[in-house]
Amino acid sequence: MLNHIEEKNLRKLHEIGKLIAGPTTAPNHVEALEAKKELEVIYSGDGRINQKYAKETLIAYEYSKTKFHFSTGNSMLKDIVNGKIIYFFHYI
Numbered sequence: 001m002l003n004h005i006e007e008k009n010l011r012k013l014h015e016i017g018k019l020i021a022g023p024t025t026a027p028n029h030v031e032a033l034e035a036k037k038e039l040e041v042i043y044s045g046d047g048r049i050n051q052k053y054a055k056e057t058l059i060a061y062e063y064s065k066t067k068f069h070f071s072t073g074n075s076m077l078k079d080i081v082n083g084k085i086i087y088f089f090h091y092i
Helices: 008-019 029-042 053-064 075-081
Strands: none
Touching: 008 029, 008 053, 008 075, 029 053, 053 075
């Protein structure tokens, strides 16, 4: 699920996850464990990843797939992967 995204982009996703307000759909236990395992492989030098971090990253991942830039139409995820500067409130 997350293993196609570079480490720096996953860290950016996690940062964005802190900005999300309102109701979100939390990943189920199995998805969170799978994401935790993937993140531990990707962040190999950082030690263990806790489940809360994995859940927050998954929430941001799902959120970023459904939010699009108001003028370009690009998804937030696409802009993150392409190294664009993310202005959170420019995505609707």
